[in-house]
Amino acid sequence: MADDTEKKERVLHTRIPAVLEGELKAAASALRVPVSNLVRTILEDAVKLADRASERVEDRLSKTAQSVHQERGRLRRAVERLNPLADVVAYQPVVIAQASTCARCGAGLEAGEPAGLAVRSRPGPPLFVCQECQPRPKP
Ligand SMILES: [Zn+2]
Incomplete structure (x- = not known):
């Protein structure tokens, strides 16, 4: 049931000020992610933070929108949570x-299956990828 609801994604269209569009595009480009991924991350982040601080989502969202530039570091971490393999530098074959x-x-x-251990540039819990998802070594 929960899986079903998570997969049902909707497309939202909204008007935003030109200045904000510029900020979003610059931030997305600096983070090397599509603008749509960044917007989605900001929305998820705003909902989570508003929850924690028991403020209204709209207030949190406008705070985030006003400070996309200053919040780039935090947004980068939020975007990376969407892609857990963003900081992988190599894969080591393991069992x-x-x-x-x-x-x-x-x-x-x-257990017993071959896989790739993700070697990351920052500490974190071990991540593995299946053989199909590992890049092929060059001959
Ligand atoms: Zn895989």
């Missing part, structure tokens, strides 16, 4: 010891 899931496609990884 799975405990059942896990592929961080890219979500496929189940069973």
